[in-house]
Amino acid sequence: MSMVQIVDNVALLPAYLAAGTAVLVLLADLLVARARVTVSAAALGALATATGAIFVGGGGERRTFCVGADCSYVFGGRAALVAVLVALLTLGVLGLSGPLLRAGATPVGEYCFLLAASMTGGVALGAAGDLITLIVALETLTLPLYVLVGLRRGNLASIEAAVTFFVVSVVATTLTLLGAALLYASTGALHLGRLGVLFAEQPELLDIPLTTVAVALVVVGLTVKVAAVPFHAWAPTTYDGAPLPVAAYLSTVSKLGGVVALLAVVQHALPARITGPVLALLAVLTMTVGNLVALRQRRTVRLLAWSSVAQAGYILAPLGALALAAGRTADARAAAYAAAVAYTVFFVLLELAAFAAVVALRPAGADGGTLDELRGAARRRPWAAVGLALALVGLAGLPPGLAGLFAKVTVVRSLLDGGAGWLALVVAVNAVLGLAYYLRVVAGLWSTDRPAAVPTDPAAVRGPTAANPVVAATDPAAVATGPAVVPADPTAVLVRAKPVAVVLAAATVVALVVGFAPQLVLDLAAR
Amino acid sequence: MSTPTLLGTLLPAVPLVTGLLGLLLPPASPQAGAARQRARRAAITLGTTGAALSLLLAVALLATLDAPAEATRTWIDFGDLTVTLGVRLDSTVALVAVAVAAVALAVQVYSIGYLRNGPHDEVDVDHRYPPYAAQISLFTAAMLLVVVAGDLILLLVGWEVMGLCSYLLIAHERRLPAAPGAAMKAFLVTRVGDVGFLLGIALLGVSAGSFRIADVLGHDHATGLLTAACLLLLAGVAGKSAQFPLHTWLPDAMAGPTPISALIHAATMVAAGVYVVARLFPLFVQVPVALAVLGVLASITLLLGAFAAIAQDDLKRVLAWSTVSQLGYLTGALAVGAPAAALFHLLTHAAFKALLFLAAGAVIHAAGTALMSQLGGLRRTMPVTFWSMLVGLGALAGLPPLSGFFSKDSVLYAAEEAARHGGPAPAWVGWSVWLAGLAGVALTAGYATRLLLRTFFGAPRSPLPQPHDPPAVLRWPVLLLTVPAALLGLAGFSGTFAGWLEPYGPATRERPAELLPADPLVHFGPTVLLPLALLALGAGLAWARWRRDPAGDPAVLLGPLRPLSARAFWLDDLQQTLVVRPIGRLAAGARTADEVVVDGAVTGSGRVAWWLGGGLAAWHRATLPRAAAGVLAGALLIGLAAVLIGGDA
Known part of the structure; x- marks a missing residue:
């Protein structure tokens, strides 16, 4: 074996671009020290990363860092899709960050650098070909988020959120690493492809309990990142404590990263005989608990957090079909993976649109506030309210949010094809549960029974909690977040909201377009 | 796509588009001045343009169509069941389409003048004009869709849209306390029949494996299934065409604006049921049971309607009950196996009934009331309306040489033939229809004379001092309608016209239709004297009673039966x-x-x-x-x- 490797730098180009963005942002912040330049550098870098990923992904699969036939870095169609999505979602989150950054409590340079660093992890994640690369990429994606969540100075909820996220995430990584180590101990392999071949050729490997435990631990560790029940308890606190754009990032890019990592190990490496039942159990628990608790939420972001827990259940559900023999035929497996990817794509689009709409409906720099504060919002900001309504209706899976409808149909169809009718039934029941809280929020947007008590004009109100003491007092988290910094000039708010509106419009339009042409996404997902 | 099929496709499409565009207009609030006028003007333009264009298209279709044509597109394929979208055109289609479009145009124009502030209206009546005009357009489009439809699903769509539009239009007059109830009643009663209609269509479609009318007619259905399907279809027909016992909605539907009554009674809705039976007649011919049921219903409806019309005090209710009675003639003609006679009477009835309703609207417009006990003596103050009404009532009663005489004669002749020589239905059905028809002639003449005398003769009882002929926009539709109401019957002498009404002909056995021209629809025999005598009897009785007491009601002739007639046999109760x-x-x-x-x-x-x-x-x-x-x-x-x-x- 030669010790000198030939590195395919073209395959690494998207990752280079992403990492370069981080460095560029750092330099820009150091040398120019103007917020506008820093943010523009980050946005340009994200765009360049997306372009590079499309360019490289269009040219067929590229492998590098190979030992024999096994490669640690495989940039194919799926990797390109993930890289493009991560870069564009980062761009979207940057667009949503304007109000937060101008509010002044968050350092701009650090914020953009951490976001770019996290994006680098996401871009590399899709191409990971062995467990070590996978875990390192996932940690690169997550590590900056611990800081981002707690970046608001002097905000207790933010700190609490960061600590919770950090502790739980580290425990999860420990579990994954432990699983990977045990797997290496029992099989001697770390490359995903080699593991898959080993398990296929030597079924007796699974007779050793250690191997079984190792497989289960890897899966369990990774499901923490997608916030599947019972590894979800960090999510609501973290989302709610984090600044709104960071929460949007957590529920889109971070969740996408978890799904990609999980798919990588389940699809290529680990035996479906063990991962299937584990994932089926997690899917059922996640959907049900997520939806049930979401029913009782009164804070906007917590509701979105719990709903995104439930949505993770729908993503895992097609993989749960692997639990049955009928779900393990080549066709059924391909359909299940494609369904999970497709659902994830639809979901992150709608989720970004929902968060963008919440940012647009809230005063600059404020947190998500309570649902009561969104009541009647449609009369003040009709377009943003329509955006939020479309996103929520889509998440609920109803027309005219056709994207969400097709996402659910895809999942259910793959489950029925895989012979897991009972799981499809659970999905259906949960979809009904979901309607209850999504539609309640949507109906509230157009409600007229509480006209004046809502902070509408950011210049007229001294922060969200002051106007609404009764609601705020019932939820200690609301008090902890404290009043937002309010800009003095109301016209400035409108100008500042522009990037947010652009992101909202773009996400809504894309969601509507893929709603009418779902085959595009399904074809991409099947690659 | 050939010219006729293109015309046939455009026929329902044009009023549909203008109707949908009209729905987008703001239903102008009562206080806004200029904006409301703009919306009203746009609604008028859209409505009349749509109706005029469809009239042009229908005439063009009649002119260009030389042989039956059909165009079909497959819509959905459910394995062994195909649903198609298509038109099926022949000269009957073109004739009925001309009638529908002409009446629709007359109604659209008439509504411009009828639904505006009169001199004695304190409240706005036109503040919802845009949706009103748009609904008329949609109503027309739905009826034209039924007329041209080449498959049963499309026909059903038109059928149901008509039900919806009738509901909306009958309820248009919100100030009238009876309107919402009447609309609901019309909707529910026709709905009851529609359930049967839907099931019948489903049975036929599943049996034939296709919903195309040509396939359904051509398929060899099992006898039991065909009987069930035809009887189910008759339920729908009875609902839409107001046959006993589903006729109760029609008199109540008078709560709608008068032009809408003209539309419902003359061109759309009630004509649809008869038209569908004529369209699917090759199926009904094979089921004597269904024809017998239809014949019994027709006889009852005919007598019931005519008898109930005698004692009504409301001008519009007399006309409504007369429609019920005339529909009995139409379905009776179908029952004795004479669809051409039925369609002939359908066309003349469309002309004279539209005329009668629009003229009655002019009376109501001028006098401010529809109750005959408060009218009278309008002959001198409203001469135009009087003469138009006279033509209409003469046609209704069957006075020669007005149109109703010839068409009614062709129906009676067909019934007599069926009674004497048998037909597709048993002979007793022919006897029942013929005798009921003859009795109906006398009754019709009676109530027509009573209406004329009570409204236009005698001393004025009107609450308003100066009733006068209506403005031009109301007058012209009425005047133009007198032409077909008076002369259309003469077309019955023409064999070409009869051929148009029987494009596929009863040509199966004895007579290949291509070789021989069809027989004219009008036959003069010795029996033609019988209805004339009965006509004279009915009119003479009413006139004699009125002579004795010009202020009284000729309906007192009925004696103790009068409440029975006024309440229409208490069938509503x-x-x-x-x-x-x-x-x-x-x-x-x-x-x-x-x-x-x-x-x-x-x-x-x-x-x-x-x-x-x-x-x-x-x-x-x-x-x-x-x-x-x-x-x-x-x-x-x-x-x-x-x-x-x-x-x-």
Whole structure:
């Protein structure tokens, strides 16, 4: 074996671009020290990363860092899709960050650098070909988020959120690493492809309990990142404590990263005989608990957090079909993976649109506030309210949010094809549960029974909690977040909201377009 | 696509588009001045343009169509069942389409003047003009769709849209307390029939494996199935064409604006049922039972309507009951196997009934009331309306040489032939239709004379001092309609015209239609004297009674039967007792069951979900320790489970 490797730098180009963005942002912040330049550098870098990923992904699969036939870095169609999505979602989150950054409590340079660093992890994640690369990429994606969540100075909820996220995430990584180590101990392999071949050729490997435990631990560790029940308890606190754009990032890019990592190990490496039942159990628990608790939420972001827990259940559900023999035929497996990817794509689009709409409906720099504060919002900001309504209706899976409808149909169809009718039934029941809280929020947007008590004009109100003491007092988290910094000039708010509106419009339009042409996404997902 | 099929496709499409565009206009609020006028003008333009264009198209279709044509597109293919969209055109289609479009145009123009502020109206009547005009357009489009439809699904779509439009238009006059109830009644009663219609169509479609009318007619259906399907279809026909016992909605529908009554009674809605039977007549011919049922219903409807019309005091109600009676002639002609005669009478009836309603509207417009006890003596002050009305009533009663005489004669001749020589239906059906028809002639002449005398002769009883002929926009539609009402009957002498009404002909056995021109529809025999004598008898009795007491009501001739006639045999009350009340009680029971049992289960499960959510949410209060514990415990349990169970799976 030669010790000198030939590195395919073209395959690494998207990752280079992403990492370069981080460095560029750092330099820009150091040398120019103007917020506008820093943010523009980050946005340009994200765009360049997306372009590079499309360019490289269009040219067929590229492998590098190979030992024999096994490669640690495989940039194919799926990797390109993930890289493009991560870069564009980062761009979207940057667009949503304007109000937060101008509010002044968050350092701009650090914020953009951490976001770019996290994006680098996401871009590399899709191409990971062995467990070590996978875990390192996932940690690169997550590590900056611990800081981002707690970046608001002097905000207790933010700190609490960061600590919770950090502790739980580290425990999860420990579990994954432990699983990977045990797997290496029992099989001697770390490359995903080699593991898959080993398990296929030597079924007796699974007779050793250690191997079984190792497989289960890897899966369990990774499901923490997608916030599947019972590894979800960090999510609501973290989302709610984090600044709104960071929460949007957590529920889109971070969740996408978890799904990609999980798919990588389940699809290529680990035996479906063990991962299937584990994932089926997690899917059922996640959907049900997520939806049930979401029913009782009164804070906007917590509701979105719990709903995104439930949505993770729908993503895992097609993989749960692997639990049955009928779900393990080549066709059924391909359909299940494609369904999970497709659902994830639809979901992150709608989720970004929902968060963008919440940012647009809230005063600059404020947190998500309570649902009561969104009541009647449609009369003040009709377009943003329509955006939020479309996103929520889509998440609920109803027309005219056709994207969400097709996402659910895809999942259910793959489950029925895989012979897991009972799981499809659970999905259906949960979809009904979901309607209850999504539609309640949507109906509230157009409600007229509480006209004046809502902070509408950011210049007229001294922060969200002051106007609404009764609601705020019932939820200690609301008090902890404290009043937002309010800009003095109301016209400035409108100008500042522009990037947010652009992101909202773009996400809504894309969601509507893929709603009418779902085959595009399904074809991409099947690659 | 050939020219006729293109014209046929455009025929319903044009009023549909103008109707949908009209719905987009603001239904102008009462106070806004200029904007309201703009919306009204746009609505008028759209409505009349749509109707005029469809009239042009229909005439062009009549001119260009030389042989039956058909165009079909497959819409959905359910394995062995194909649903197509298509038109099926022949000269009957073109003729009926001309009639529909002409009446629709007359109604659109007439409405411009009828629905505006009169001198004695304190309240605006036109503040919802744009939706009104748009609904008329949609109504027309739906009827034209029924007329040209080449498959049963498309026909059903038009059929149902008509039901909806009739509901909306009858309820248009919101100030009238009776309007919403009448609209609901029309909708529900026709709905009852529509259920049968839908089932009949489904049976035929499934049996033939296609919903195309040509396929359905060409398929060899099983006898039992065909009988069931035809009887089910008759239920729908009875609903839409107001046949006994589903006729009760039609007189109540007078609550709608008068132009709408003209539209419903003349061109759309009631004509649809008769037209559909004529369209599918090759099926009905094979089922004598269905024809017999139709014949019995027709005889009852004919006599019932004519008898009920005698004692009504409301001008419009007389006309409404006369429609019920005339529909009896139409379905009677179908029952004795003479669809051409039925279509002939359908066309003349469309002309004279539209004329009568629009002229009655002019009377109401001028006098401010529709009650004949408050009218009278209008002959001198409203000469134009009087002469138009005279033509209309003469045609209705069957006075030669007006149109109604010839068409009614062709119906009676067909019934007599069926009674004497037999037809597709048993001979007794022919006898029943013929005798009922003859009796109907006398009754019709009686109530027509009474209406004329009570409204236009005698001393004025009007509450308004100066009734006068209506403005031009009301007058011209009425005047133009007198032409077909008077002269259309003469077309019955022409064999070409008869051929148009019978494009496929009864040409199956004895007579290949291509070789011989069709017989003219008008036949003069010795029996033609019989209806004339009866006509003279009916009119003479009414006139003699009026001579004795010009202020009194000729209906007193009925003696103790008068309340029976005025209340139409108490059928409405019977319906109330036998159908509405039990169903109301049943509905109350179903509602209770729904609220307590079904809703109980639903809200119960909702409450359980709510409570569960609360419990789970409470568990998540202390985040960090429980989150970490959850992760570790979950990993431990799942790892253990994987070792113990998963390995063996």
